[in-house]
Amino acid sequence: MSNKKVPLRQCIGCHEMKSKRDMIRVIKTAEGEICLDGTGRKNGRGAYICPDMECLTQAVKSRGLERSLKTAIPESIFDALKEEMSRIDKK
Template sequence: MNKKIPMRQCVGCGEMKNKKEMLRVIKTSEEEILLDTTGKKNGRGAYICPNGECLKKAIKSKGLERSLKTAIPQEVIENLTKEMENIAAR
């Protein structure tokens, strides 16, 4: 029997992809916005492709803000961009 692969939609490009290939951005109950590399943290999550282009699109189109139901401060966007670059460099 084939196991069902969990799919998630990228808030940047709108493509459906395997959940394991994507990065999860969460908003915690303390209103903190973090990159959840484990995919297991509690919080409202949004999925995004692990590349800078999709992050830019998600920020520009307000897709990330809509998914997390909150405004995202500039410093958080900068942190996410840095973390994304670190992950892409691996």
């Protein structure tokens, strides 16, 4: 049996390479809408972040999400990320 290659992505907060499935994807669609992509299959420019509050804090501080998506990020997206991370922590 051959081993499948695991897709890795870099976190915009801590800059570590981790499995794509273990991260949260934020996308900018062609219409310019910013949203969370739970499936990982929506069309658009994507940025990945670890489900960790420290990574989110670092990404906000360094403006990593804004640089990755090449646009200003509304506060509602950061609130949605915090809510998603708190939901993941409860599991």
